Every structure is written in structure tokens, then in C-alpha cells.
Amino acid sequence: MYTQGLNAADKAPPAIEDAGRLGAFQARIDAEQKIEPNDWMPEAYRRTLIRQIAQHAHSEIVGMLPEGNWITRAPSLRRKAALLAKVQDEGGHGLYLYAAAETLGVARETLVEQLLSGGAKYSSIFNYPTLTWADIGAIGWLVDGAAIMNQIPLCRCSYGPYARAMIRVCKEESFHQRQGYEIMTVLARGTTAQRAMAQDALDRWWWPCLMMFGPPDGESQHSDASTRWKIKRFSNDELRQKFVDATVPQGHYLGLSFPDPALRFDEATSHWHYGAIDWDEFRAVLRGDGPCNRDRLAARNRAHENGAWVREAALAFAEKRRRKAAA
Amino acid sequence: MTLTPLWEVFVRSRNGLAHKHVGSLHAADATLALAAARDLFTRRNEAMSVWVVPSNAITASDPDDAAMLFEPAESKIYRHPSFYEVPDDVGHM
Numbered sequence A: 001m002y003t004q005g006l007n008a009a010d011k012a013p014p015a016i017e018d019a020g021r022l023g024a025f026q027a028r029i030d031a032e033q034k035i036e037p038n039d040w041m042p043e044a045y046r047r048t049l050i051r052q053i054a055q056h057a058h059s060e061i062v063g064m065l066p067e068g069n070w071i072t073r074a075p076s077l078r079r080k081a082a083l084l085a086k087v088q089d090e091g092g093h094g095l096y097l098y099a100a101a102e103t104l105g106v107a108r109e110t111l112v113e114q115l116l117s118g119g120a121k122y123s124s125i126f127n128y129p130t131l132t133w134a135d136i137g138a139i140g141w142l143v144d145g146a147a148i149m150n151q152i153p154l155c156r157c158s159y160g161p162y163a164r165a166m167i168r169v170c171k172e173e174s175f176h177q178r179q180g181y182e183i184m185t186v187l188a189r190g191t192t193a194q195r196a197m198a199q200d201a202l203d204r205w206w207w208p209c210l211m212m213f214g215p216p217d218g219e220s221q222h223s224d225a226s227t228r229w230k231i232k233r234f235s236n237d238e239l240r241q242k243f244v245d246a247t248v249p250q251g252h253y254l255g256l257s258f259p260d261p262a263l264r265f266d267e268a269t270s271h272w273h274y275g276a277i278d279w280d281e282f283r284a285v286l287r288g289d290g291p292c293n294r295d296r297l298a299a300r301n302r303a304h305e306n307g308a309w310v311r312e313a314a315l316a317f318a319e320k321r322r323r324k325a326a327a
Numbered sequence B: 001m002t003l004t005p006l007w008e009v010f011v012r013s014r015n016g017l018a019h020k021h022v023g024s025l026h027a028a029d030a031t032l033a034l035a036a037a038r039d040l041f042t043r044r045n046e047a048m049s050v051w052v053v054p055s056n057a058i059t060a061s062d063p064d065d066a067a068m069l070f071e072p073a074e075s076k077i078y079r080h081p082s083f084y085e086v087p088d089d090v091g092h093m
């Protein structure tokens, strides 16, 4: 999902840890106890969480770009206010998550540095362009819908600060999805051209959204430990299926069709069966070769550089006041 | 790389309730920390009042001492009203 990059194996050498402590730690996890920042934890648990939470945070931050692109062109004041509020929420989600990662002993500045240098991963979905206003509807409905599927089980994650951040995030996500679906509803009931715009957005976003859940089970190298540690509660394929089952009827309700000739309802399993996902495209986007990867990183770097004088001035002013107070 | 100080944020959601820890943020000074806390944690009417405290001003108990500190209370059930028997006829007490 927002942490697709975790599917690469952790290259650090395994730490040598006391078997008794490891056993006691796993027993706490098995008893559904939350792990808190200063508690002892295995190095691999700490490293996995830092990577996962950081990738999640980066995704929220980069995720502001495709939608931010449409704030000045929203078709009405109502839509503009909603989109501004949504994008501001995503910025907030990024900050909650960086703060949660910091409780594991890594500085936010270090994480931001990793994102800006291109060394860190974020969700593949934000490397696709927002070509029309209907894309804003499709993102809210589908991208936030997929994010909710992933984030709800994370509210029960074994690491306390991450779970608490996810609870705040989930409370805010529901409006994101609903405002997106409302946009799609209005377009789907509109003129022929508006209908076509809604259909075109669904056609372009559907497959990338299914890729958000990450590679199929079995190819995911991090799942075992994450499941044992109760960081991950459902597999990639389980979450993807839940998303398809929830979303297909919503699309049909709008009179839209999905760009998947193999899509059909399976009476026996009561699930929507979907066709093959193009994993080559997924790997290319994750590697940095998606339609907007370079653009997104350049935009983040520009924003960071343009804000540098503000950060420096604030620190200088704080320091001046400290010296005055001390004198 | 410049590091801005870390602050813990506490929010009183309604008058009559205690301030509750809601998270942390970075800011150069207390004024900016309050402004950021307002933007980050109170966008949906969550607050009547906000406190920000420099994180390094908080002294916390060590999790390894949790047993020593808190287990002694577990065996002292006589500190709770339900430990004592009062005849039913006496009514609510």
C-alpha cells in the first residue's frame, strides 16, 4: 500500500539479541499488548516500523501534489473549499506519521532528507497525473477508498504511536472518500461530455489503484515478520479483494464500467473476480519510471528549498529571544 | 541539517475536561508551536484550549521499572470499595 517499497528485503545484518527478551516481546504481541516508544523491541521490529511509517508519511506528503494541482481550478467555491481541506488533511497525516516514526529514534529531518534525495519510497499511485477535474473525484473515491481499506486494520497495529496516528487519520479519511464519490456522482449524472470524463478517469485510475495494495502474496518478502508482529493484519491480496468487492458496486451504481473484461461476480465465493494486474508497470513506477516520478520529486525539492529561509528565520528569531531573556 | 525543537501537544476538548496528550510536532519556539498545534490538531472543533510543552521538559518513568512501580498496587484490593461487605438492608452506600 503506502509502504510498497517494503517488499525489498532488509539488507542490514540481523542483530544478536537475547532469546529471553525476544520471547517476552513476542508474548506481549501475542497477548495484543501495545508496544510503546521506550519499551524494549527487537532491532528488526524497530527498523521495519521506521521504514513503513516513513514510507506512509512520504506518501501523504507527495499525495498532496496531484490534488493540489487542481485547487485553483476547482469548478465551484464548495469544491475548492473541500479540496483545500482535504489536501490540508493529507499534510497533517504526513506530520502525524513523521512524529510516530520519530518515537522510534529517527529525526524527521533525516526522513525528509531521504525523500528529497530520492532514496526513500512512497506509494506508486502518486506518480500518475491528474489530467481532468474528474481525476479529483476518482482519487477521493478510489485512492482514498483504497487507503482506508489499508489503514483501518493499522489502527490495531502493535506499535502504539502508529496505531494512534492511524485512528486520527481514519477519522479524517471518510470525508475524503465521500467528497470524491460526490464529484463522480455529479459528473456521472451530467452531460455526455461529463459522463465521458468520469468514465475516462475511472479507466485510468482503476488499475493503478489495485496496484496500491502491493505485489501478490508470496512475492512480498516482508509479510511474514510483519504479520507475526501484528503490524500487518491482512495480506495484500486480501485487502485488494476487499477493495474490489466494496468498489465495483459503487461504480456500477454510477452507471460506469470498469476497464477489466475479466471482471465478474463469482456466485460461489461471493467475490468480484478481477483480471491480471500488469506488475511490470508497477515495478517500473516503483523504480522511478512512472509518468510523474521526476516531477513529484522536483516539486518536493523546490518546496523544501523555497521554505528554507522561513525555517532559518524562525530558528534565528527564537534564538534571539532566548538570548534576550537570558540577558 | 537544522533540527527544530520537538513539542508535545495537549488539548482540552470541552470545558470541564482535563487536557489530553494528542501528539507532537516541531516548531522553532512556543508561539509557532501553538500556531502549528492549532492547525494540526484542531481542524474539526476538537479543542477549547491547547497546551504545548517542550518534549525534553518531560520526565518519564522507565518502562523497565513498571513492575517495581505499579505492581504493588495490584495486590491491594482493600483500597477499593467493593472489598468491603455492607448488609443489603443498609441500602446504597
Ligand SMILES: [Fe+2]
Pocket (backbone or CB within 6 Å): A060, A089, A090, A093, A147, A169
Ligand atoms: Fe491521508
Ligand SMILES: [Fe+2]
Pocket (backbone or CB within 6 Å): A090, A144, A147, A173, A176
Ligand atoms: Fe485522504
